[in-house]
Amino acid sequence: xxxxxxxxxxxxxxxxxxxxxxxxxxxxxxxxxxxxxxxxxxxxxxxxxxxxxxxxxxxxxxxxxxxxxxxxxxxxxxxxxxxxxxxxxxxxxxxxxxxxxxxxxxxxxxxxxxxxxxxxxxxxxxxxxxxxxxxxxxxxxxxxxxxxxxxxxxxxxxxxxxxxxxxxxxxxxxxxxxxxxxxxxxxxxxxxxxxxxxxxxxxx
Amino acid sequence: xxxxxxxxxxxxxxxxxxxxxxxxxxxxxxxxxxxxxxxxxxxxxxxxxxxxxxxxxxxxxxxxxxxxxxxxxxxxxxxxxxxxxxxxxxxxxxxxxxxxxxxxxxxxxxxxxxxxxxxxxxxxxxxxxxxxxxxxxxxxxxxxxxxxxxxxxxxxxxxxx
Numbered sequence: 001x002x003x004x005x006x007x008x009x010x011x012x013x014x015x016x017x018x019x020x021x022x023x024x025x026x027x028x029x030x031x032x033x034x035x036x037x038x039x040x041x042x043x044x045x046x047x048x049x050x051x052x053x054x055x056x057x058x059x060x061x062x063x064x065x066x067x068x069x070x071x072x073x074x075x076x077x078x079x080x081x082x083x084x085x086x087x088x089x090x091x092x093x094x095x096x097x098x099x100x101x102x103x104x105x106x107x108x109x110x111x112x113x114x115x116x117x118x119x120x121x122x123x124x125x126x127x128x129x130x131x132x133x134x135x136x137x138x139x140x141x142x143x144x145x146x147x148x149x150x151x152x153x154x155x156x157x158x159x160x161x162x163x164x165x166x167x168x169x170x171x172x173x174x175x176x177x178x179x180x181x182x183x184x185x186x187x188x189x190x191x192x193x194x195x196x197x198x199x200x201x202x203x204x
Numbered sequence: 205x206x207x208x209x210x211x212x213x214x215x216x217x218x219x220x221x222x223x224x225x226x227x228x229x230x231x232x233x234x235x236x237x238x239x240x241x242x243x244x245x246x247x248x249x250x251x252x253x254x255x256x257x258x259x260x261x262x263x264x265x266x267x268x269x270x271x272x273x274x275x276x277x278x279x280x281x282x283x284x285x286x287x288x289x290x291x292x293x294x295x296x297x298x299x300x301x302x303x304x305x306x307x308x309x310x311x312x313x314x315x316x317x318x319x320x321x322x323x324x325x326x327x328x329x330x331x332x333x334x335x336x337x338x339x340x341x342x343x344x345x346x347x348x349x350x351x352x353x354x355x356x357x358x359x360x361x362x363x364x365x
Contacts, residue, residue, distance in 0.1 A: 052212045061229030062343055064358055069301040143301040147358055150213070150229015151341025154252070155300050157213060158232055158312055161252045164261050165214075 005048055005166040012203045017046040019132065019201070020170040023125040024185065028174055030124040031117070035095050035176070042173040044185075051157045051167050057184065058085055061150030066106075068118035069143045069155065072126065075135040075200075076193035080122050081156050083169075083184040086146075089114060091179050111144055118142045125185070133200035156186040163191050206349070211235075214267035216249035218279050222349040230296035230342045232313035234269065234320050237293045237346045237353055238276055238329065240285040246348040247276045247285075253312075254319030269319040277327065292329050293353045293365060294320055295344050297336040313337070333365035 008016075024044040032039035047057075055061040066089045068082040084092070086106075093099070093110040096117065106114075122139050130137045145152060160167040170185040189197050198204045206222040213233065219225050221244035227235045230250065238247040249272040253259065256268035265271035281287055297317035317336045324331055335342065335355050345354040356362045 052215065055229065067300070071303065140303070143303055145300050145339070147231070147300065148229035148341035148343065150343075151231030151298065151300055153229075154213070154231030154233050154341075158252050161214070161267060162259060165264060165267075 005160065005164050005168055007164075008048075012198055013048065015198075015201050015203050016168065019129055020044050020046045020185070020187070022132065023128045023187075024170060024172040026124040026128040027121040027172070030120045031174060034117070034120060037095070037176050040175045042175070045171040046168065047171065048166050048168045050165060051161065054153050054157060054167055054169070055149050057169075057171070058083065058149045061148060061153075063149045064146065065149045065152055066114065066144065066146045067152035067155070068114060068122075069145070070118070070122045071140040072137055073140070074137040076137065076189055076196050078187070078189040078193050079156070079159055080125070080139070080188070081186040082118055082121065083149075083152065083186070084114075085182065088181045088183060092117060092181050095176060095179060095181075106146070115142045115144050118144070133197065135196070135200050156188055159188045159190075163194075206347075208345075211248045211250050213250055214252050214264055216247065216266040216272060216276050216279070218245065218247040218276070218283055219346075219348045220245055220283070222347075224348065225346040226344065228343045230344060231298055231300050232296070232316065234294060234296040234313075234316045234336070235342075235344045236269075236273055236276070236320055236324075237295075237344070238273075238280060238290050239293070239346070239348070239351045240280065240289045241291060241351065242286050242289040243284055244348050244351075245280050245283050245285040246346055246351070247280045248346055249273065249276045251316060251320070254315050269316060269323050273320070273323050273327065273329075277329070290329055291332045291351075292324055293333045293346070294324075294331060295335045295342050295353065295355055295365075298338050298340055298342070300339060300341070302339065335363070335365055
């Protein structure tokens with residue numbers, strides 16, 4: 001039977017938080033290499049919260065955000081999603097492409113760049129998870145969507161909703177100079193994979 | 205100004221004329237609006253999953269199409285709605301992310317819509333309008349005075365059904 005977030009003990013939550021920290025650290029390093037600039041990272045905050053409160057983190061369900069979604073296969077199955085607000089996405093694109101585009105809108109090229117960042121972040125995140133757990137993990141190509149936060153978030157919330165009423169998300173802030181990129185990261189193991197993940201981490 | 209009553213994810217509420225029921229940023233979830241054309245009592249439920257029977261933790265009835273619609277009908281009848289006069293409008297059920305291999309979980313929006321229609325049919329509640337599917341989010345507002353459902357999107361305009 002699957003394990004839900006609602007029934008995790010504090011040790012299991014701490015271990016999941018630590019994975020979040022390490023994964024985000026690796027992702028920041030990857031990002032730094034990609035833009036050839038120093039990228040600092042605040043200590044990620046790992047939140048486990050009721051799904052009705054998730055959208056408030058990004059300013060409410062109607063705020064326009066960008067979601068980059070990946071499927072994970074291998075020894076465990078599940079999904080990964082990055083959530084960026086529009087301002088952070090724009091900053092990230094400008095950093096990557098060395099542009100100073102002040103406009104509100106995102107170009108096709110900008111979207112491609114974001115998918116690529118997503119790829120690298122997800123890849124570095126998963127490889128750290130893989131080396132910690134010894135599990136073989138494969139990440140899919142990204143799928144990107146820009147829409148209302150509520151609609152984008154419905155995807156991870158539904159996935160988590162199959163086993164409980166809470167979601168786990170990792171809030172990560174990246175800083176390059178005075179630029180500040182705020183990202184949220186969801187790691188969503190499928191129902192049966194949660195147990196495998198916790199077992200491989202030695203907390204079951 | 206009429207009261208605006210918010211319905212969150214996996215949540216439901218009822219209203220009497222002229223109050224407005226709203227749910228913000230529907231994605232793959234489905235918003236089901238029930239409306240009694242005689243008493244103008246209305247109800248809205250924001251469901252996330254098709255069926256409570258396959259899920260272990262199913263205590264929140266508003267999370268599932270099967271239990272959510274039944275409970276909403278009961279609540280409206282308690283308020284004085286007439287069962288035979290209740291009609292429905294539905295919105296949502298989008299597929300927010302696309303992949304080449306359409307796995308089950310990616311089609312959850314379509315499954316939510318199918319389940320919603322089956323349940324409404326089995327309860328003999330006619331669906332008089334719908335705006336479902338696609339790949340975009342929707343904010344919906346149900347005006348209990350008129351039964352009009354207003355649908356707002358980002359980039360796909362606003363419409364009334």
